[in-house]
């Protein structure tokens with residue numbers, strides 16, 4: 001059994017595959033590619049696989065991470081074969097054996113998103129937004145709605161014409177969704193309407209400020 | 214169209230985008246015939262259905278045909294599509310359905326008919342045939358419910374009756390020629406009406422007696438046959454079966470490889486339409502099935518294979534097949550599932566082999582609680598059979614047992630209904646009598662009682678269906694007799710069964726009911742949260758149609774039945790004979806022990822008849 005980390009991109013129609021369905025989809029793709037995954041014991045064995053940071057349905061990404069345990073060493077050709085056996089819109093673009101000392105999926109701290117809007121936003125407006133003392137939004141959890149300040153979780157927010165770049169808290173301890181930032185911008189930036197937008201995850205970073213692979 | 218925007222706002226957007234592994238993508242410039250395969254329910258139901266898998270890949274093997282899939286959008290999606298003026302589209306290329314050459318619907322259950330009307334409406338295609346023009350695509354239907362095509366006779370241009378693997382290619386060949394010729398649409402229907410299994414409703418006139426029954430159904434076109442004979446496959450090993458089925462990107466209802474072991478059923482249960490219309494039994498060889506299984510495993514990566522047929526344990530090669538499948542699957546962590554096992558031929562051996570991979574609950578279908586009732590329906594199963602089977606199962610470590618029953622069967626008494634509860638209690642007792650060291654903890658006996666719906670081409674096709682009150686009373690009779698806490702009792706909404714009964718044995722006059730119901734917003738009837746019984750009743754009233762005429766009436770042997778325009782191979786004489794035997798509680802032997810002369814042999818035979 002060898003522990004591997006995979007980096008993959010999710011785009012096109014595949015952006016509609018939900019997080020839960022993704023694990024099943026990968027395990028079937030590995031089977032099609034003839035890569036034997038390691039299974040848990042018991043009556044209902046499942047492959048030992050984990051995805052770093054869930055990506056909301058409808059978002060694309062070039063940097064998703066998945067850890068999986070495989071029964072034999074992988075070669076370049078295995079990854080090529082796997083790419084042939086994935087559904088349209090998913091591509092593995094990196095794989096490496098996990099060695100001791102490597103960051104864990106639980107060490108994820110930030111994610112960077114590129115948001116393409118249907119309108120331009122002035123940099124001053126964004127600066128004004130970031131200069132606020134707080135950004136209070138209604139956050140809905142399963143049971144209740146509460147007011148939270150999301151400003152501490154916005155590490156940076158910049159704009160270039162129609163394209164916003166956000167670096168937000170992500171991972172097990174704090175996780176801010178880019179959609180919520182857009183909501184807050186509607187609330188606090190005069191005349192800003194989110195409209196039609198596309199969100200793309202461009203980076204996932206760990207506590208040392210680096211990517212996972 | 215800006216689909217992405219609305220896809221962000223609906224539940225399960227993966228239902229509408231396709232792009233799954235093994236889905237087919239073609240260069241449109243190289244395609245001559247565009248075929249929309251429409252399933253009148255949501256994606257996860259439609260994709261679970263075997264027929265769509267077969268026909269999709271079969272048609273797409275033809276270079277110049279592109280078959281794409283269309284499903285009924287769920288209510289949230291429909292609302293958005295209507296608001297944004299987005300017509301119904303195919304999931305492969307997002308092409309509006311109205312731009313296809315041929316639109317084929319599959320009829321799996323009657324309660325999907327309003328979805329068909331709604332899908333046509335969403336496509337901008339007039340649901341009534343007479344309102345369509347030369348520019349509209351051809352709209353047709355096939356599948357099991359097409360054995361009574363009449364409720365949709367005014368909707369469809371034609372029907373394919375029977376198993377369409379061979380027939381559909383003939384129709385496509387005719388279409389290719391017709392399209393090149395530039396002749397009017399009617400000419401195409403004239404071309405295909407002589408293909409076996411093709412029913413063109415406009416080539417038949419129906420007249421009625423004063424009491425509303427049918428006086429005569431006769432062809433008004435010289436080429437139309439007096440009765441349309443079903444088409445069926447003779448050689449199951451030679452018939453096309455896909456080895457590269459689509460693997461959906463979202464969870465569907467039957468998310469696994471399905472191996473079809475055989476078609477038909479040797480048993481002849483008198484309530485079962487599938488057991489009559491799919492005669493004769495024709496098997497695939499274990500060799501062919503194992504070869505298919507191997508390819509399907511490699512091409513899909515699925516973690517489960519199910520053996521599917523009407524009565525799987527009647528497959529003559531079961532041992533060879535399961536041995537072979539276990540060899541193929543155990544190392545790869547693939548589960549085998551064995552649905553619809555018959556309890557009288559249940560084998561402990563087989564159960565234990567399958568158990569090596571996974572232990573799941575077991576399902577039995579005694580169908581009726583009392584022996585008298587089981588004899589009436591020709592379910593040749595005794596209480597001892599069931600007890601022996603469940604005891605074996607409990608001793609083998611199974612603790613979950615599901616029992617399927619029907620209520621509302623012809624001649625049923627209160628004692629017959631209560632016997633369902635008593636049988637379940639006996640199953641509990643069998644568990645308690647199983648030595649403690651053998652059985653597993655956590656006994657759970659699930660009893661499901663569905664309401665019987667008389668179906669065309671069965672010995673009970675003349676029977677009156679119980680009304681809602683009677684069915685509800687019967688449901689309570691069972692409930693009141695169940696005392697053990699290990700028994701979980703489920704029943705089905707009687708209103709739905711009653712409505713299903715109307716359309717199952719309906720005639721052409723029901724089309725207007727369907728049209729109005731759709732206008733009033735009736736759809737997804739098979740979904741509990743969408744079913745609107747009161748709206749249906751309002752529809753019947755305003756169209757001046759009495760649903761009782763269709764389901765509450767016992768028909769006489771003299772009556773011409775709407776579906777008799779179709780010839781399924783099973784003769785009327787046989788069905789009458791079986792109905793009389795049912796009344797006397799006499800059993801009929803299965804096809805393998807002794808042929809009971811159902812008429813299929815004369816019709817063309819094959820399989821078990823030879």
Ligand code: SF4
Pocket residue numbers: 492493494804805807808809810811812813814815821822
């Ligand atoms: S003809 Fe005889 S053997 Fe053939 S299906 Fe009918 S009853 Fe069975």
